[in-house]
Amino acid sequence: MEPIQSSGGGEGAAPLGETSCPLKATEDICFRCCSCTNVTRDQRGIVNHLVAHGDEQFKYQHPPMSPASRFQETSNSQKQKSDWLFKCKLCPHTFLHNSLLIRHTRTHSGEKPFKCKLCSKAFTQNSSLIRHNQTHSSEKPFKCKLCPQAFSHNSSLIRHNLTHSNKKPFKCKLCPQAFSKNYRLICHNRTHSGEKPYKCKLCPQAFSRNSSLIRHNQTHSSEKPFKCKMCPQAFSRYSSLIRHNRTHSGEKPFKCKLCPRAFSWNSSLICHNRTHSGESH
Structure with missing residues (x-):
């Protein structure tokens, strides 16, 4: 020391x-x-x-x-x-250590200083970046028992399992909505506050979610580093390439629980589920 x-x-x-x-x-x-x-x-x-x-x-x-x-x-x-105690100036949260307060304030500022070198994702914590980096490797030993998804970390599998259950422990204080993940509640709260902390550096647009900003930034760039090995298509995001590959493989991992239908994309399954619930688009 x-x-x-x-x-x-x-x-x-x-x-x-x-x-x-x-x-x-x-x-x-x-x-x-x-x-x-x-x-x-x-x-x-x-x-x-x-x-x-x-x-x-x-x-x-x-x-x-x-x-x-x-x-x-x-x-x-x-x-x-x-x-x-270290008190947040923007909300009632308090912390025992200044490092925890610094990390927490990023949920307000939208700052994500830990950037992936292989894709456009960025994170508020280095530990999140380390976990994310393993999504670029092929090793995913933690497999879901209810769908084909597999994960590099057991914690990711536990979070994923909530999507199969009805457990939604993160409840909005302003409306009846509830969520299986805390970050989704944080994003949802911005629909009430109107907060848009993710600002484009090239135009006046701002967004409530970092993922929306990342997608928007690609409208300013023509770079498409993720290339399909089976056709000339190329993509600006790795996740888009994975979805595209299913058009070649025919894989449909998103299965309806109420009928035999299955889909290549989760968004398609969500839309399909509305036909069972009678919910309008």
Whole structure:
């Protein structure tokens, strides 16, 4: 651990007011661990935290707290907790770490700094980009038992399974709509707020979804890097090439649960399902 001098003369923790840390001290001095994101106002608390990291020098300078003292410290820290939570300026969300707040604010700004090198997709989190990159590989060990879809990650399969069930845990607070995925609820909420955070850099158009902006951007470009191996067609998006390939293979993975019909595209199945429900287009 790189030492930073603290007000108590030890190393490994620093008062927030004396470092370049983006967090700011309020009424009291806060101590930040330089090995992780832990922050506390209690100097003994940071010392015990540093001992847990393996900084042996603190064992001799400051012995560990007794259970009774630790209980008292927990009670005090709970009273102070709301003072150093990181609050979103655009909604009521609060976070224990600034890094989580930064990630959350991207849901408001639409910023997606993690870009795929193989297609036009971009993500708010690096972990999402890593998961996405595996969609470009052929290995998909997690297979759906109800349709031909397969996935690189078990978490993706779990999310996909919700599309086969009636579970829609993400409910809109302004209308009766509910969704199987949180990101769909976030997108839906913009139909109420009118928010369009995804702005085109080449014209005045703006969109509520990043996917809509990506599709729109392709109207400004003639680049079509995804080429069909069986005919001269080429596409600006990899997903469009996959859909096109079904016209050659005859594959129809989207099957109606109420009749024998099957379709090459999910959008066609959705339209077909309306013929059973009587819902108008």
